[in-house]
Amino acid sequence: MKALSNVNFDVLPGEVHALCGENGAGKSTLMHLLAGVYQPDSGSIAIDGAGVVKIADENHAQQLGIAIVYQERSLFGLLNLAENLFVNRQPVSSGGWIDRKALFARAKTLLAEVNLNFEPDTPTGHLSPAQQQMLEIAKALSIDSRIFILDEPTAALTLAETDTLFTLIRKLQQRGVGIVYISHRLDEIFQIANRVSVLKDGVMQGTWNTAEVTLEQLVASMVGRERLYEHFERTLPGSVNPTLEVRGMCDARLKDVSFKAYAGEILGLAGLAGAGRSELALAIFGARPVTAGEVLVDGRPIRITSPVEAMSAGIGYLPEDRKEQGLFPEMNIAENIAAACLDRFGGWLVKDNSVSSAAAKSMQRLCIAATGPEKRVSTLSGGNQQKVLLSRWLLRDPSILIVDEPTRGIDVGAKAEIYRTLRTLANEGKTVIVISSDLPEILAIADRILVMREGAVAAEMLAGQATEERIVRYAATSQEFAN
Amino acid sequence: MTWRRLLRREVFLCVLIVGLIAFNSVLFPSVFPKLGNFSAILRGLAFDGIMACGMMLLLVGGTFDLSVGSIFSMTGVIAGWLMKEAGVAVPLAVLGGVASGLLAGLLNGLIVAHVKVNALIATLGTMGIYRGVAVLVGGPGIAFLPASFSKPGQTVILGLQAPVWLLIAIAALANFLLAKTRFFRQYYYIGNNATAARLSGINVARLQVVAFAIMGLLAGVAGITFASRVGTSVSVSGDGAELRVITAAILGGASLNGGRGTIWGALIGVVFVAMINNALIIGSVSVYWQSIITGTVLVLAVAMDRFTRSV
Numbered sequence: 095m096k097a098l099s100n101v102n103f104d105v106l107p108g109e110v111h112a113l114c115g116e117n118g119a120g121k122s123t124l125m126h127l128l129a130g131v132y133q134p135d136s137g138s139i140a141i142d143g144a145g146v147v148k149i150a151d152e153n154h155a156q157q158l159g160i161a162i163v164y165q166e167r168s169l170f171g172l173l174n175l176a177e178n179l180f181v182n183r184q185p186v187s188s189g190g191w192i193d194r195k196a197l198f199a200r201a202k203t204l205l206a207e208v209n210l211n212f213e214p215d216t217p218t219g220h221l222s223p224a225q226q227q228m229l230e231i232a233k234a235l236s237i238d239s240r241i242f243i244l245d246e247p248t249a250a251l252t253l254a255e256t257d258t259l260f261t262l263i264r265k266l267q268q269r270g271v272g273i274v275y276i277s278h279r280l281d282e283i284f285q286i287a288n289r290v291s292v293l294k295d296g297v298m299q300g301t302w303n304t305a306e307v308t309l310e311q312l313v314a315s316m317v318g319r320e321r322l323y324e325h326f327e328r329t330l331p332g333s334v335n336p337t338l339e340v341r342g343m344c345d346a347r348l349k350d351v352s353f354k355a356y357a358g359e360i361l362g363l364a365g366l367a368g369a370g371r372s373e374l375a376l377a378i379f380g381a382r383p384v385t386a387g388e389v390l391v392d393g394r395p396i397r398i399t400s401p402v403e404a405m406s407a408g409i410g411y412l413p414e415d416r417k418e419q420g421l422f423p424e425m426n427i428a429e430n431i432a433a434a435c436l437d438r439f440g441g442w443l444v445k446d447n448s449v450s451s452a453a454a455k456s457m458q459r460l461c462i463a464a465t466g467p468e469k470r471v472s473t474l475s476g477g478n479q480q481k482v483l484l485s486r487w488l489l490r491d492p493s494i495l496i497v498d499e500p501t502r503g504i505d506v507g508a509k510a511e512i513y514r515t516l517r518t519l520a521n522e523g524k525t526v527i528v529i530s531s532d533l534p535e536i537l538a539i540a541d542r543i544l545v546m547r548e549g550a551v552a553a554e555m556l557a558g559q560a561t562e563e564r565i566v567r568y569a570a571t572s573q574e575f576a577n
Numbered sequence: 578m579t580w581r582r583l584l585r586r587e588v589f590l591c592v593l594i595v596g597l598i599a600f601n602s603v604l605f606p607s608v609f610p611k612l613g614n615f616s617a618i619l620r621g622l623a624f625d626g627i628m629a630c631g632m633m634l635l636l637v638g639g640t641f642d643l644s645v646g647s648i649f650s651m652t653g654v655i656a657g658w659l660m661k662e663a664g665v666a667v668p669l670a671v672l673g674g675v676a677s678g679l680l681a682g683l684l685n686g687l688i689v690a691h692v693k694v695n696a697l698i699a700t701l702g703t704m705g706i707y708r709g710v711a712v713l714v715g716g717p718g719i720a721f722l723p724a725s726f727s728k729p730g731q732t733v734i735l736g737l738q739a740p741v742w743l744l745i746a747i748a749a750l751a752n753f754l755l756a757k758t759r760f761f762r763q764y765y766y767i768g769n770n771a772t773a774a775r776l777s778g779i780n781v782a783r784l785q786v787v788a789f790a791i792m793g794l795l796a797g798v799a800g801i802t803f804a805s806r807v808g809t810s811v812s813v814s815g816d817g818a819e820l821r822v823i824t825a826a827i828l829g830g831a832s833l834n835g836g837r838g839t840i841w842g843a844l845i846g847v848v849f850v851a852m853i854n855n856a857l858i859i860g861s862v863s864v865y866w867q868s869i870i871t872g873t874v875l876v877l878a879v880a881m882d883r884f885t886r887s888v
Binding site: 413418420422 | 757758759760762763765766769770772773774775776777778779780836837
């Protein structure tokens with residue numbers, strides 16, 4: 095199968111050239127060609143100063159001045175920041191020993207450049223995923239590169255960090271670095287890119303100056319659809335009694351969190367990374383111990399100390415990190431979908447047939463693109479994997495479903511499918527809670543929005559009154575200032 | 578895709594075993610291809626085979642137990658001590674020995690799943706503890722066990738020794754349970770991704786305790802059957818069993834990362850290891866070589882595993 099056919103792509107010095115397309119469009123393949131991971135069957139790569147080159151491997155790419163920041167972090171959690179920045183390239187003193195002074199000094203400069211206020215000897219595992227992403231970028235900076243390739247750099251970043259990243263990108267531009275910016279977040283592309291190219295099924299759909307193209311045009315060329323966010327009709331909570339009520343929840347990260355959620359609504363949880371939204375969800379789901387707090391389902395206090403208990407109280411949780419917390423990579427689609435309701439399939443014995451047919455139904459419902467339920471889940475694209483995980487909860491059918499970053503790093507087609515499904519759930523009378531760092535997303539799908547900051551609920555607003563600016567004000571600044 | 582199926586571990590091993598049989602038959606035509614020899618191989622592997630069933634369960638769930646050999650020795654000694662020194666009736670003494678195996682496994686499980694000590698360290702520690710208990714209770718061993726105890730272990734039914742029949746029964750049951758029942762299917766989920774399993778409502782900690790307890794129980798059954806077979810509780814009888822059993826399970830398709838493996842794969846692994854050891858014995862190679870060869874096979878199996886998976 096051809097992943098790319100006859101693709102032309104260029105980056106000028108000091109330019110940000112965005113590359114977008116649905117998952118499986120060939121973006122990663124193109125990137126891997128530039129990194130020397132794959133070799134092209136035909137065609138050539140030319141670099142200013144070096145002419146036409148054959149990139150042998152990743153080291154060679156580095157020597158040619160190509161730096162790549164991968165979507166999947168490749169850091170050593172137990173080593174400190176400086177050691178991660180200079181893997182393999184630590185400055186050495188005359189005796190061949192690692193020169194710690196020089197190492198730390200250079201690390202400190204790099205960390206400052208990406209606004210990471212940590213000492214170079216901090217263990218990398220102490221950093222949040224977003225901060226680790228910034229570290230990854232600092233690592234690429236340390237290689238004096240002329241071409242920067244960023245693959246979904248903001249997928250794990252909050253707004254403030256995205257701003258830091260953009261400042262950094264502009265600095266690089268001024269130095270004459272050419273930047274390839276791969277992203278699903280189209281609004282970012284308009285903020286940062288000079289030109290944008292769209293790939294679809296391995297074919298280049300076109301290249302535009304961002305000033306001369308509209309969001310609708312880009313989306314249309316990616317999927318043949320006009321709108322990214324279908325604006326659903328909002329239904330405000332009709333019922334007076336909340337289906338879920340949280341009272342005074344506290345732990346190391348949560349400060350006295352109380353809120354109510356109602357049947358038939360999509361409640362959005364906005365906030366910066368580290369605001370405690372995932373921690374709150376895990377605490378409600380019984381996967382994280384709390385020091386104080388009460389959870390009421392349909393008005394009755396429920397004791398939840400494990401996911402098993404939360405699930406029998408009718409609560410479901412689709413976790414933030416697909417790979418680490420959600421997928422069973424070596425198992426097939428059917429087994430992955432059935433994971434949360436193994437008790438539903440037969441009594442004592444596994445009924446593989448009924449698991450398969452239930453999975454096939456789910457695949458149809460969410461348009462999961464795969465040859466069949468027996469397909470191994472690790473072979474699917476990110477979007478399809480996410481749909482498999484959502485199917486797991488649809489099959490379980492909880493009355494309260496918390497979804498954590500449900501569309502992170504997936505293509506617009508899969509996104510639309512997930513939004514549609516969440517809305518259908520709410521219309522069926524379920525309570526849906528969406529945690530998202532993607533503000534346009536939360537504005538588009540939530541009926542009501544809670545903004546969290548530093549482990550506490552900072553604000554509550556109806557979707558009609560919410561704007562990105564208002565949310566950010568509450569999420570990023572102290573209460574007095576926000577008022 | 579058929580070549581991939583041929584590369585399936587179980588099939589691949591079967592081919593290897595057939596090759597090994599042919600090779601040995603040519604090399605030792607007067608000793609190897611004899612009924613007596615095959616019967617001896619089966620009798621010898623029965624104990625490892627029983628333990629390999631438990632080890633496979635643990636490995637599927639993403640963990641393992643180094644203390645199996647020590648539990649094997651300890652349970653035999655405890656049963657022997659109960660019937661010989663404490664004057665307990667034989668059936669009760671057997672029950673007591675098996676129970677001590679179950680308890681030892683339970684303790685392993687609680688340390689790993691609830692105290693959250695890494696399985697390598699936890700069972701390395703209990704390996705020493707249980708071995709010490711065995712020597713403490715039985716000294717070098719307890720000989721001349723009552724005939725009513727040693728008789729069943731030496732019975733031959735339809736040409737096969739009783740321990741072999743016990744293995745067949747346990748393995749058939751274990752294979753059915755692990756492959757077909759909902760309860761045991763959960764171990765594949767845990768081994769694949771323990772965090773995801775927990776967040777899908779699978780009680781990971783409890784299942785791990787259960788798996789270790791089953792492992793302890795099976796090591797106990799094997800240890801007492803061995804004591805019955807030889808009529809003596811030997812305090813070091815299980816030494817080195819963990820190497821053979823883990824090697825067999827890994828050879829048979831388990832992965833240290835968890836999530837894969839079958840009971841019959843583990844059994845074929847046991848047969849393979851036993852065949853190699855048998856060839857060494859009839860080839861008059863020093864017994865000290867056995868451990869070297871088994872260790873080499875383990876390393877090769879894991880290396881091969883990495884290779885075939887990266888294809």
